[in-house]
Amino acid sequence: MNAKEITVNQQDPEKVNNITNKPESLLKIGVEKFFKNKLSVLGGITIIIVVGMAVFAPWIAPFDPAKQDLLNTLAPPSMEHFLGTDELGRDVFSRLLYGARVSLLVSFTAVIGMKTIGVVIGASAGYFGKVVDSILMRFVDVIISFPQIFLLITMLAVLEPGLKTLIIVFILFSWTGTARLVRGEFLSLRNREFVLAARTMGLKTSRIMFRHILPNAMGPIIVSATLSVGGVILSEAGLSFLGLGIQPPTPSWGNMLQAAQDFNIMVNAWWYPIFPGLMILITVLAFNFVGDGLRDAFDPRDK
Amino acid sequence: MITYIIRRCLLTIPVLVGISMVSFGIVQLAPGEPTALFIDPEISAEDREAYLEHYGLNDPIPVQYVKWMGQILQGNLGYSLINQGMTVQEMILARLPNTLLLMIVSAIIAFAIAIPIGVYSATKPYTLKDYTFTTFSFLGVATPNFWIGLLAVTFLSVQFGWFPTGGVATLNEPFSIFDRLHHLILPAVVLGTSDMASLTRYSRTSMLDVLDQDYIRTARAKGFKQGKVVYKHGLRNGLIPVITMTGLMLPNFIGGSVIIEKVFNWPGIGLLFIDATFQRDYPLIMGLVMVSALLVVVGNLLADILYAIFDPRIEY
Amino acid sequence: NDGSFDSTASDASATDGEPAEGGDLIVGGLSGPTVFNSLYSTSSTDSTIQDFMFNGLVEMDENVEPQPDLAENWEQSEDGLAWTFNLRDDVTWHDGESFTADDVVFTYSLPIDEDYIGPRGSSFEKFEEVVKIDDYTVEIHLSDPAPDMLADAMGYHVLPEHILGDLPVEEVGTHEFNTKEPIGTGPYKFDEWKQGQYVRVVANEDYFEGRPYIDSITYKIVPDKNSLLAQFTAGDLDHLSLTTEDIPSGEGLVEDGAAIMESIESASYSFMLYNLEHPALKEKEVRHALAHGLDRNTVIDTVLDGNGNVLDIPAVPFMPAYNEDPPVFEYDPEKAKEILDEAGWEVGADGVREKNGERLSFSIISNQGNSVREKIMLIAKQQWEEELGAEVSTEIIESSAFSDQVHRHEFDIAMRGWSISLDPGISSAFATEQIENGTNYGFYSNPEVDRLREESDLEPDPEKRYELIEEAQAIIAEDQPYLFLYNSDAYTLYNPKLQGHIMHPKAEFYRVHEWWFAQD
Amino acid sequence: MSKVLEKEILEKESAGEPKQEILRVTDLKKYFPIKSGVLQKTVGHIKAVDGISFSINKGETLGIVGESGCGKSTAGRTIIRLEEPTEGKILFKGKDISHMKEKELRKQVRREIQMIFQDPYASLNPRKTLGSTIVEPLNEYNLYGNQKQRLERVGELLETVGLDSSYSNRYPHEFSGGQRQRIGIARTLALDPEVIIADEAVSALDVSIQAQVINLMQRLQEEFELTYMFISHDLSVVRHISDKVAVMYLGKIMEIADKNSLYEEPMHPYTQALLSAVPVPKKHGATQRERITLKGDIPNPANPPKGCVFCTRCPAAMDICREVQPILKTKKENHSVACHLFE
Amino acid sequence: MSDLLTIENLKTYFFKKKKVIPAVDGVDLKIKKGETIALVGESGCGKSLTSLSIMRLVPKPGGEIVEGKVNLDGVDLTKLTENEMCKVRGRDVSMIFQEPMTSLNPVLTIGEQLIEVIINHQKVSRPKAREKSIELLKIVGFSRAEEIMKDFPHRLSGGMRQRVMIAIALSCNPKLLIADEPTTALDVTIQAQILELMKGLTKEFDTSILLITHDLGVVSELAERVVVMYGGQVVEEAPIDSILNNPYHPYTDGLIQSVPSLTGEIKELHTIKGNVPSPDQFPKGCRFAPRCHKAFDRCFNEHPDLKAISDSCSVRCFLYEDKQEEEEYNV
Numbered sequence A: 001m002n003a004k005e006i007t008v009n010q011q012d013p014e015k016v017n018n019i020t021n022k023p024e025s026l027l028k029i030g031v032e033k034f035f036k037n038k039l040s041v042l043g044g045i046t047i048i049i050v051v052g053m054a055v056f057a058p059w060i061a062p063f064d065p066a067k068q069d070l071l072n073t074l075a076p077p078s079m080e081h082f083l084g085t086d087e088l089g090r091d092v093f094s095r096l097l098y099g100a101r102v103s104l105l106v107s108f109t110a111v112i113g114m115k116t117i118g119v120v121i122g123a124s125a126g127y128f129g130k131v132v133d134s135i136l137m138r139f140v141d142v143i144i145s146f147p148q149i150f151l152l153i154t155m156l157a158v159l160e161p162g163l164k165t166l167i168i169v170f171i172l173f174s175w176t177g178t179a180r181l182v183r184g185e186f187l188s189l190r191n192r193e194f195v196l197a198a199r200t201m202g203l204k205t206s207r208i209m210f211r212h213i214l215p216n217a218m219g220p221i222i223v224s225a226t227l228s229v230g231g232v233i234l235s236e237a238g239l240s241f242l243g244l245g246i247q248p249p250t251p252s253w254g255n256m257l258q259a260a261q262d263f264n265i266m267v268n269a270w271w272y273p274i275f276p277g278l279m280i281l282i283t284v285l286a287f288n289f290v291g292d293g294l295r296d297a298f299d300p301r302d303k
Numbered sequence B: 001m002i003t004y005i006i007r008r009c010l011l012t013i014p015v016l017v018g019i020s021m022v023s024f025g026i027v028q029l030a031p032g033e034p035t036a037l038f039i040d041p042e043i044s045a046e047d048r049e050a051y052l053e054h055y056g057l058n059d060p061i062p063v064q065y066v067k068w069m070g071q072i073l074q075g076n077l078g079y080s081l082i083n084q085g086m087t088v089q090e091m092i093l094a095r096l097p098n099t100l101l102l103m104i105v106s107a108i109i110a111f112a113i114a115i116p117i118g119v120y121s122a123t124k125p126y127t128l129k130d131y132t133f134t135t136f137s138f139l140g141v142a143t144p145n146f147w148i149g150l151l152a153v154t155f156l157s158v159q160f161g162w163f164p165t166g167g168v169a170t171l172n173e174p175f176s177i178f179d180r181l182h183h184l185i186l187p188a189v190v191l192g193t194s195d196m197a198s199l200t201r202y203s204r205t206s207m208l209d210v211l212d213q214d215y216i217r218t219a220r221a222k223g224f225k226q227g228k229v230v231y232k233h234g235l236r237n238g239l240i241p242v243i244t245m246t247g248l249m250l251p252n253f254i255g256g257s258v259i260i261e262k263v264f265n266w267p268g269i270g271l272l273f274i275d276a277t278f279q280r281d282y283p284l285i286m287g288l289v290m291v292s293a294l295l296v297v298v299g300n301l302l303a304d305i306l307y308a309i310f311d312p313r314i315e316y
Numbered sequence C: 001n002d003g004s005f006d007s008t009a010s011d012a013s014a015t016d017g018e019p020a021e022g023g024d025l026i027v028g029g030l031s032g033p034t035v036f037n038s039l040y041s042t043s044s045t046d047s048t049i050q051d052f053m054f055n056g057l058v059e060m061d062e063n064v065e066p067q068p069d070l071a072e073n074w075e076q077s078e079d080g081l082a083w084t085f086n087l088r089d090d091v092t093w094h095d096g097e098s099f100t101a102d103d104v105v106f107t108y109s110l111p112i113d114e115d116y117i118g119p120r121g122s123s124f125e126k127f128e129e130v131v132k133i134d135d136y137t138v139e140i141h142l143s144d145p146a147p148d149m150l151a152d153a154m155g156y157h158v159l160p161e162h163i164l165g166d167l168p169v170e171e172v173g174t175h176e177f178n179t180k181e182p183i184g185t186g187p188y189k190f191d192e193w194k195q196g197q198y199v200r201v202v203a204n205e206d207y208f209e210g211r212p213y214i215d216s217i218t219y220k221i222v223p224d225k226n227s228l229l230a231q232f233t234a235g236d237l238d239h240l241s242l243t244t245e246d247i248p249s250g251e252g253l254v255e256d257g258a259a260i261m262e263s264i265e266s267a268s269y270s271f272m273l274y275n276l277e278h279p280a281l282k283e284k285e286v287r288h289a290l291a292h293g294l295d296r297n298t299v300i301d302t303v304l305d306g307n308g309n310v311l312d313i314p315a316v317p318f319m320p321a322y323n324e325d326p327p328v329f330e331y332d333p334e335k336a337k338e339i340l341d342e343a344g345w346e347v348g349a350d351g352v353r354e355k356n357g358e359r360l361s362f363s364i365i366s367n368q369g370n371s372v373r374e375k376i377m378l379i380a381k382q383q384w385e386e387e388l389g390a391e392v393s394t395e396i397i398e399s400s401a402f403s404d405q406v407h408r409h410e411f412d413i414a415m416r417g418w419s420i421s422l423d424p425g426i427s428s429a430f431a432t433e434q435i436e437n438g439t440n441y442g443f444y445s446n447p448e449v450d451r452l453r454e455e456s457d458l459e460p461d462p463e464k465r466y467e468l469i470e471e472a473q474a475i476i477a478e479d480q481p482y483l484f485l486y487n488s489d490a491y492t493l494y495n496p497k498l499q500g501h502i503m504h505p506k507a508e509f510y511r512v513h514e515w516w517f518a519q520d
Numbered sequence D: 001m002s003k004v005l006e007k008e009i010l011e012k013e014s015a016g017e018p019k020q021e022i023l024r025v026t027d028l029k030k031y032f033p034i035k036s037g038v039l040q041k042t043v044g045h046i047k048a049v050d051g052i053s054f055s056i057n058k059g060e061t062l063g064i065v066g067e068s069g070c071g072k073s074t075a076g077r078t079i080i081r082l083e084e085p086t087e088g089k090i091l092f093k094g095k096d097i098s099h100m101k102e103k104e105l106r107k108q109v110r111r112e113i114q115m116i117f118q119d120p121y122a123s124l125n126p127r128k129t130l131g132s133t134i135v136e137p138l139n140e141y142n143l144y145g146n147q148k149q150r151l152e153r154v155g156e157l158l159e160t161v162g163l164d165s166s167y168s169n170r171y172p173h174e175f176s177g178g179q180r181q182r183i184g185i186a187r188t189l190a191l192d193p194e195v196i197i198a199d200e201a202v203s204a205l206d207v208s209i210q211a212q213v214i215n216l217m218q219r220l221q222e223e224f225e226l227t228y229m230f231i232s233h234d235l236s237v238v239r240h241i242s243d244k245v246a247v248m249y250l251g252k253i254m255e256i257a258d259k260n261s262l263y264e265e266p267m268h269p270y271t272q273a274l275l276s277a278v279p280v281p282k283k284h285g286a287t288q289r290e291r292i293t294l295k296g297d298i299p300n301p302a303n304p305p306k307g308c309v310f311c312t313r314c315p316a317a318m319d320i321c322r323e324v325q326p327i328l329k330t331k332k333e334n335h336s337v338a339c340h341l342f343e
Numbered sequence E: 001m002s003d004l005l006t007i008e009n010l011k012t013y014f015f016k017k018k019k020v021i022p023a024v025d026g027v028d029l030k031i032k033k034g035e036t037i038a039l040v041g042e043s044g045c046g047k048s049l050t051s052l053s054i055m056r057l058v059p060k061p062g063g064e065i066v067e068g069k070v071n072l073d074g075v076d077l078t079k080l081t082e083n084e085m086c087k088v089r090g091r092d093v094s095m096i097f098q099e100p101m102t103s104l105n106p107v108l109t110i111g112e113q114l115i116e117v118i119i120n121h122q123k124v125s126r127p128k129a130r131e132k133s134i135e136l137l138k139i140v141g142f143s144r145a146e147e148i149m150k151d152f153p154h155r156l157s158g159g160m161r162q163r164v165m166i167a168i169a170l171s172c173n174p175k176l177l178i179a180d181e182p183t184t185a186l187d188v189t190i191q192a193q194i195l196e197l198m199k200g201l202t203k204e205f206d207t208s209i210l211l212i213t214h215d216l217g218v219v220s221e222l223a224e225r226v227v228v229m230y231g232g233q234v235v236e237e238a239p240i241d242s243i244l245n246n247p248y249h250p251y252t253d254g255l256i257q258s259v260p261s262l263t264g265e266i267k268e269l270h271t272i273k274g275n276v277p278s279p280d281q282f283p284k285g286c287r288f289a290p291r292c293h294k295a296f297d298r299c300f301n302e303h304p305d306l307k308a309i310s311d312s313c314s315v316r317c318f319l320y321e322d323k324q325e326e327e328e329y330n331v
């Protein structure tokens, strides 16, 4: 058959053409774009270091973070205590390391939790539309319209205070942004032709939602997740300022900074508030840089 | 447009009712009650009972809710339990203007700094200048609010005496705009910096997007210089997503202002909220919840309206 | 150690000549007022501001001696069941009406009315009737003798009958008078209350002890402790009560000559409240061991920077009834261990003591926003865990929830403090009858203490009464229902120009109408 | 060629029965609500498809032409039930599928009607490799034995459309437009469908590649007796591939006829204008038609004229055209037209 | 007639990471006053980029004109500063872009978009500019021009927008109008209207037009001469008749044969096998060689030059080398 011949012939040049031209995968392009942004790379390295500090805290820390030395309080940095001691004579450096664990644990779990809820609700609203969408979005409206601070205070009073509560509270009231974001993505993706194509193939709804649409919405979700990690660290610090953060004696950067927010300490032991403050600053900055780099890396447009 | 606004407002009623129900529930769930405050002077059991009975705090929650709703429908937010003899309305109204002022000014500051930086970064992406501005704006978002606030008070106000240490106006002095602004600057700047970064990023991304559009090329082809292309043809389009963002940012402003209010001794509703919650002043809490929910709703509405003004493709 | 900082500065300013009129005294506090009516409010801010505007019949001076206020003099009947007060006849209300016996009858009949809704009923429990004898004489009939009458009930401010008298009793608490137009007899008149910002009072030209020197007092509301200090440092406040943590900063200011600092023992004490139904804490030996196991001196040194005294009984040293020689539980970990060993608490495999399968394990709770308590709690945790083999967890709870939890007896150990009245009587917090629905949250019950308390409450003779009280104090110290911690000093920082300032264990602005500003 | 395909070919060839109707659409309507404002209140309807009827026989191609926005894609999507029809019936092999539930559709219909989408790039999931895109429906329906066999099948399919089987682990963005279009075809073939709706399958391509794809489609049709509904606005292309052609305007079919009849003797003034407006390369010997220039505005689909929808631009419009909607009527053998001129 | 625009050896490259993409690789082109020239070729062969290079609007960063001259009325546009170039754009050369749907600013009224360009280049008052805009809209066939002035682009149909674009392009009576696929997004009946309009222009204003398209039908409607591009280079240049009836280059031939016709016998469509090579992967020899059915050894090893083979025709193909040499010899 004539047509057949043609198709067979057609192959050759393309083969030559496409095989010599080693294709680039999406991931590779993304990674390359990410590495092009020097700030994000810097941010990434910083995060790795901070996470490393948190993970290896028991091996790095020279002291037990809860060990008090009441005769040596608010000591300035020295050979024994690199970053000095706090108002109960505990080693600030060790506490910073353990504080990293708590701060990162809270932010990672809270972010994972809120993104999961946000994705599921946003995806359902966006994909099914109509009544489902209206109901879920009104629900989101209600939650968003609540003053966060009120919710935080009352929830912290209702539930047992502590790490778990804090995480739950963050999750319960912070998923709404993600839900809106994901809904928007789903709304625009659900009528894209590749989704329609998947439907004509007779694929199951759940598969279409989570295997076809979700991966395409992943970019913005990951970006917002990195940014939220920084946000949660800051929120925890803010709550600590109001006295509602992580319970002592567990150290977190937030409650360390809060404990140092004393006029006397600020003037006479100025180094003490600097360190937790810097850790928060650097870490949040790093996450923001990474998020920013990811935003560009996931941006399909080539710049 | 007007019918649209009216319809929008009507639509918020169910949302507000939902909010009121949920928050009523949450408020009552919290352990403790207003009399907990009286613990120190050894309030007697009878006094406490009489108190709870008198204010209806012993009723089942649904009954309390219905009573409260009844009051609302009569346009009355009730009386504060703590500041006896004061209505919730007057307590909120005494503070609301301060919060609004702070929010608006800090938003203006955030916009005034963020948008030019975002636009500039977008015209020179991935250059040293872009990176510098990025870092600068991120610094704002990455520093804990209260930390900068306290540092600012300690150094700028106390040590150098450049700014007042707090409050909305100098005591015992006649009203003057300058004085008010002088008090406003530090809190507004500190509050503004935290939103500046995200605004900068949004306007940068949005402008990058816009500058890639065909109509920008058209504008160039018309022979316009860079400045006119960017500001006349680019900026208005680039602002549209930024405006939507602003509407969504409003709840953050209310939440974020609590800390600023505390640090700068700014008598706004954030602090009142904290006090009311800590003291379990139920009517006041509910009033505040409703007011701030309303603010959020109004903010979103405003964003929609601005959206329509900026984007002729949207028609109501 | 009081008065050690002020000597040079105040000596210098004491020579600043004659009192002069003028000036605005700006003072600061963390929270705003709630109501301007002492029968309906409990907060200390309230009473501070109320004191500017109102008077009681009697006031307690800085040495805890009763002094005439609206009453010129008074006498008690033999049986102690009737008190007669002769009132001043030269007093007018801020609105020009004269003050008479009607106002007093109205005021003190209010809390005994069954429609009264307010927190102060317990101070007037023994009141049967308040009777007007003539325009300037009032008689109060009691059901039982009340030796604490002058220090307690008579300190409540007299309210204007001509304004509130016609109201149904249950509405007095919510009348606008309480928040918007308080009318008193005091040295200052209400001027303005700007929500969340300040309360201002201005000099009462017609005050019965003469016009106050200072023209006005502005009570600034500054919700953050650090901001308060910052404001004082910046010269925006003239007077500030310091928390112990801020004392070093205050010292700095004193050195710079920017402030005068004075201190006095405060009428309050701190303690750890035991729940005596806790399986381990119910044993007196355990409580003794815990007391031996906590180094309270170090606590005071680290946490309070040395500004406080270790306390062993529920009373403060300047009070007339103060047992100088109660059972004392000094810091002695070895002894503590011995006591525990003897009581059968043996160290288990994981280092925690056990007895009959019960672990020596408990939690300490404290309220949010009090860093001193928080630190003490953490020190106790460390010392008890390391040296005694206890297992201690700590928890900080939002204040209202904390109170609620304490009310409902849901705690093992709670960090608490009492601010005490200027009467030395044994607090009801140790009375068995107060366990249910009362202030005895820790289930303390000792019939002997109950008996002594009742007797002392009825004993009209002060000396005998003080003996009974001291006896009870010793028993309580031995029983250790509380781990008594300390009684701290109250520090005040004020503008060096401010003259005539008097420290008082309870009233921050004692006799403020006699204060004045030195002229430049 | 795969065994299965071979077998099917055999079956089909041996059947040799007269062509039978496979798809029939009667009075199909699809209205889109026009929503206004953020409130999303419905303020009217766009009658994207407004009562179309036709039928296609097995192994035939129906071409659908009309200017952009006249509802061609919507018709295609509604027939394949990606949109809920507002009204009307869709009979597939005699079964009414117009109101079938998604689950039922999956069981009974999805495999057999497939669609090639207008934009080949948009219709491929950018985050899935070619192979996984094509193998997915096979997994879904448990076809072709185990995973390995399925992958083999994918390789065969790729070769069928003239692509190398080694391409299967590449991503869509690594292909050229023509290749993507062929990937789209390979995917539709994966489930051995009987009907393929090709929505502007070649419009995005340029002429030389367009020619490749059209040839391929024709070859496949011959081999597997496929039925096509070929949507395009390019009249020359439609002429090339179709047996029957329907001309749409503003949601309605104006004229439907056998290809030759339509191109040689267009009846409807719109068809005539359309045919005359196509620019043709003026080769020697090519006849240039006289161009009919249309005047007047294209009506708003939300508010179409009362009578004939074409009356605003029709050079031959009469009074009756502005009042009464003409109905599609058979005027000649296999030639129907909706126009008052032929009443 | 003199040459209005001469492009000599224009090279516009993209610089990406480590790669250099020679998207336009040595294009020569001449346009006379009042002449319409069509630029055809497969998608991605560099047509749009050539026109953007004339306007100096090559996408940045990445794109750059690396070599060549673009002479407009004796001025080399590649040497002008950005500011000088701003004066040329819109006034001397204007452009109609490929995408009418997205080339108008959505937030400005049609009127504003017209008026601004008139004010920018001609020192006239706003009311004057307004008048002129309305006139222009009428010229491009809007009957309700005043109302259209106040409308926003989203209310107009694709055809209307394209006509607005044309009005903008014409507003300053440019010497050269570049029309990049001005009708691809439109449907045939509207396309016909626009082609009429453009025909009128050349007659009335003596404007030269560079028409870019791949629709040979459109070309034969409008253009006098055709330039065929392949792989970033011109492969053939000839009058329209010659191209349609007697194409020299095998690529041109293939292209013309692939067009399905509206009349005549239906046969298997002719195809050119393979795809356009991507610009960073051009083969060593003739860029069309891998797809050429007439290719011989030399084609795979040597790169042919564009050579004139007659007065009006040039072609880049070894098939015609001999013929041309002969001709040269004869001359």
Ligand SMILES: Nc1ncnc2c1ncn2[C@@H]1O[C@H](COP(=O)(O)OP(=O)(O)OP(=O)(O)O)[C@@H](O)[C@H]1O
Binding pocket: D032, D033, D046, D047, D048, D067, D068, D069, D070, D071, D072, D073, D074, D075, D118, D233, D301
């Ligand atoms: N989801 C939708 N919601 C609202 N209107 C729609 C929707 N899809 C299509 N339309 C409208 O329906 C009409 C027909 O659209 P359709 O896509 O079917 O046209 P088409 O003939 O395929 O055009 P083209 O040739 O441009 O592909 C158009 O006016 C379009 O705006």
Ligand SMILES: Nc1ncnc2c1ncn2[C@@H]1O[C@H](COP(=O)(O)OP(=O)(O)OP(=O)(O)O)[C@@H](O)[C@H]1O
Binding pocket: E014, E021, E023, E041, E042, E043, E044, E045, E046, E047, E048, E049, E050, E059, E062, E063, E214, E278, E279
């Ligand atoms: N920004 C860019 N970065 C890299 N390569 C580009 C860029 N823009 C265009 N190209 C490449 O330059 C070549 C020429 O592009 P151009 O837009 O001129 O093609 P064209 O002939 O106009 O095609 P079409 O007919 O599709 O419009 C293409 O191969 C394209 O891949």
Ligand SMILES: [Mg+2]
Binding pocket: D072, D073, D074, D118, D199, D200
């Ligand atoms: Mg379509």
Ligand SMILES: [Mg+2]
Binding pocket: E047, E048, E049, E098, E180
């Ligand atoms: Mg192009």
